[in-house]
Amino acid sequence: MAEEKPMTVVTCTAPVNIAVIKYWGKRDEELILPINSSLSVTLHQDQLKTTTTAAVSRDFKEDRLWLNGKEDDIAHPRLQSCLREIRRLARKRHAGNGSGNGDALPLSLTYKVHIASENNFPTAAGLASSAAGYACLVYTLAKLYGVEGELSVVARQGSGSACRSIFGGFVQWIMGERADGKDSVAQQVAPETHWPELRVLILVVSADKKSVGSTAGMQTSVKTSLLLKHRAEAVVPERMAQMIRYIQQRDFEAFAELTMKDSNQFHATCLDTFPPIFYLNDISKQVIGLVHRFNAHYGKTKVSYTFDAGPNAVLFALEDTVGELVEVVKHSFPPDGNGGQFLKGLPVEGASLSDELLTVVVRDPAPGAIQYLLHTKPGPGPMTVEDAGGHLLGADGLPRSSC
Numbered sequence: 001m002a003e004e005k006p007m008t009v010v011t012c013t014a015p016v017n018i019a020v021i022k023y024w025g026k027r028d029e030e031l032i033l034p035i036n037s038s039l040s041v042t043l044h045q046d047q048l049k050t051t052t053t054a055a056v057s058r059d060f061k062e063d064r065l066w067l068n069g070k071e072d073d074i075a076h077p078r079l080q081s082c083l084r085e086i087r088r089l090a091r092k093r094h095a096g097n098g099s100g101n102g103d104a105l106p107l108s109l110t111y112k113v114h115i116a117s118e119n120n121f122p123t124a125a126g127l128a129s130s131a132a133g134y135a136c137l138v139y140t141l142a143k144l145y146g147v148e149g150e151l152s153v154v155a156r157q158g159s160g161s162a163c164r165s166i167f168g169g170f171v172q173w174i175m176g177e178r179a180d181g182k183d184s185v186a187q188q189v190a191p192e193t194h195w196p197e198l199r200v201l202i203l204v205v206s207a208d209k210k211s212v213g214s215t216a217g218m219q220t221s222v223k224t225s226l227l228l229k230h231r232a233e234a235v236v237p238e239r240m241a242q243m244i245r246y247i248q249q250r251d252f253e254a255f256a257e258l259t260m261k262d263s264n265q266f267h268a269t270c271l272d273t274f275p276p277i278f279y280l281n282d283i284s285k286q287v288i289g290l291v292h293r294f295n296a297h298y299g300k301t302k303v304s305y306t307f308d309a310g311p312n313a314v315l316f317a318l319e320d321t322v323g324e325l326v327e328v329v330k331h332s333f334p335p336d337g338n339g340g341q342f343l344k345g346l347p348v349e350g351a352s353l354s355d356e357l358l359t360v361v362v363r364d365p366a367p368g369a370i371q372y373l374l375h376t377k378p379g380p381g382p383m384t385v386e387d388a389g390g391h392l393l394g395a396d397g398l399p400r401s402s403c
């Protein structure tokens with residue numbers, strides 16, 4: 001038998017995704033099975049990503065976890081579900097291999113694991129960190145234990161939306177019907193290269209903390225909102241088919257309009273929840289107004305918005321519209337001038353605005369209301385970091401930049 005290495009270590013990265021047909025409501029809390037299918041765009045990891053390192057060693061005394069350099073609770077039930085599930089799949093694969101044939105896993109499944117995870121964006125900004133976080137955890141553990149196959153089913157058990165971050169480009173989460181959740185899987189609808197002109201502009205609103213977390217929020221909605229029930233049964237199935245078609249056809253106007261309608265319906269179900277939940281604030285509403293005025297000015301849908309469980313706006317536009325859009329946003333929400341960079345991410349070509357556009361679109365400027373803009377585009381799914389310099393854990397199995 002080959003000598004076992006003192007420590008086996010793997011590092012991977014995973015993306016954030018933004019839903020254009022929203023997931024809201026579970027039919028099974030434990031397995032995280034949704035009441036409707038959903039569809040999202042995976043965002044580029046150059047701008048937003050989670051990096052996770054996982055290591056196993058016979059010297060480790062216990063399973064441990066560090067988030068952004070600080071030790072955290074590894075006993076979290078959802079994290080434990082993912083860990084348990086990956087270890088179960090690894091054992092199954094090992095047994096299937098015939099453990100003595102040399103091709104078997106070189107590391108012991110009884111070893112303890114150390115996990116360190118970091119975001120390249122502020123967690124507090126409310127940018128779907130749990131989706132990237134759980135997708136990255138599951139992908140990294142799968143590489144570490146040599147597990148292949150349906151990883152979206154495992155990521156789903158960490159956080160529903162995380163299953164969509166297992167793929168790049170345009171991704172649907174098929175709700176499935178089975179009680180064991182085996183058919184509740186994510187699937188790529190089109191790769192990130194499919195629509196090269198599509199751009200995403202995230203408006204990070206200077207906000208207070210989010211009022212109700214999605215897990216708790218959707219529980220109350222399922223219990224109390226008849227509108228949500230109607231949405232799941234009668235609205236989403238048709239919208240899924242439409243959205244897939246619009247993406248395949250790269251029909252921006254149709255894609256953009258349905259994206260806005262679905263975001264609005266999701267927030268309507270929040271208002272229909274009892275007691276009601278409000279994720280949009282006054283700034284979000286100003287952004288909605290701005291987008292509609294912008295589109296009305298051109299007489300066509302050039303920009304769309306979508307909002308998750310918080311006030312940040314995610315706008316979609318084609319590349320040739322971004323310059324003007326950024327100028328309009330800057331005029332509507334003049335930067336605070338606190339020295340921070342207002343426009344982050346992909347470079348934007350400057351545009352000069354006509355006086356007419358300014359007068360029509362910009363109303364009641366709100367200085368400092370938007371912290372910054374992040375310009376990005378659709379991107380690829382999880383990846384392995386090949387360079388050993390990228391590991392978040394050092395040779396001693398502890399975080400390299402631990403505080």
Ligand code: DP6
Pocket residue numbers: 018019021022023024032038130158159160161162214215216307308309
């Ligand atoms: C509004 O995936 O965060 O972003 O499954 O309870 O972890 P849990 O919820 P989560 O919910 C995301 C809700 C949403 C819409 C979406 O991403 O589809």
